[in-house]
Amino acid sequence: DQQVKQNSPSLSVQEGRISILNCDYTNSMFDYFLWYKKYPAEGPTFLISISSIKDKNEDGRFTVFLNKSAKHLSLHIVPSQPGDSAVYFCAASVPSGSRLTFGEGTQLTVNP
Amino acid sequence: DAGVIQSPRHEVTEMGQEVTLRCKPISGHDYLFWYRQTMMRGLELLIYFNNNVPIDDSGMPEDRFSAKMPNASFSTLKIQPSEPRDSAVYFCASSLLGTPEKETQYFGPGTRLLVL
Numbered sequence: 744d745q746q747v748k749q750n751s752p753s754l755s756v757q758e759g760r761i762s763i764l765n766c767d768y769t770n771s772m773f774d775y776f777l778w779y780k781k782y783p784a785e786g787p788t789f790l791i792s793i794s795s796i797k798d799k800n801e802d803g804r805f806t807v808f809l810n811k812s813a814k815h816l817s818l819h820i821v822p823s824q825p826g827d828s829a830v831y832f833c834a835a836s837v838p839s840g841s842r843l844t845f846g847e848g849t850q851l852t853v854n855p
Numbered sequence: 856d857a858g859v860i861q862s863p864r865h866e867v868t869e870m871g872q873e874v875t876l877r878c879k880p881i882s883g884h885d886y887l888f889w890y891r892q893t894m895m896r897g898l899e900l901l902i903y904f905n906n907n908v909p910i911d912d913s914g915m916p917e918d919r920f921s922a923k924m925p926n927a928s929f930s931t932l933k934i935q936p937s938e939p940r941d942s943a944v945y946f947c948a949s950s951l952l953g954t955p956e957k958e959t960q961y962f963g964p965g966t967r968l969l970v971l
């Protein structure tokens with residue numbers, strides 16, 4: 744039972760354009776959402792997060808949007824850079840929980 | 856700080872053999888997590904510890920898998936006997952406070968396991 748789903752295994756964009764990565768969840772108890780970024784042969788690293796009391800969080804070129812009614816979140820990267828090429832994982836947790844539930848990941852490739 | 860340290864980085868073994876993966880968390884971190892990454896299921900939490908005590912092992916696939924944390928600076932994940940379907944990348948992560956909104960999890964580089 745995959746409670747967090749990333750339906751696009753891969754995404755390819757041109758340098759300078761916007762990258763939009765999507766994530767859907769089924770557990771309505773989730774109240775905190777995160778994006779992790781993973782380069783080959785390295786562990787995932789935290790990128791950005793959002794609480795369910797917000798609908799948007801921005802950090803430089805990265806913005807996460809949350810639509811609670813649709814149980815959907817997205818990560819926008821503007822402008823995309825070749826160094827952004829990595830696997831992006833969406834994750835979620837319940838209130839006061841330590842457990843993170845991850846999606847399958849999306850491989851982003853930014854072409855020069 | 857050196858970050859989370861995992862060994863070995865790569866392991867190739869034959870079906871039926873015992874495999875032991877090792878993890879050293881960041882010093883001072885009270886929470887330690889073991890994950891498995893596969894293409895189909897992404898990152899799955901196998902088990903996590905708080906202050907060396909297993910808190911949630913509901914993700915451990917079956918009795919062939921076991922994990923221990925004998926002290927605050929060392930944990931092992933053991934598979935006995937190993938099977939080809941166990942082939943995956945296994946990550947260890949640690950955090951100071953446990954809840955993601957207070958403190959992120961820091962991941963090690965992973966152990967890539969191949970069971971032939």
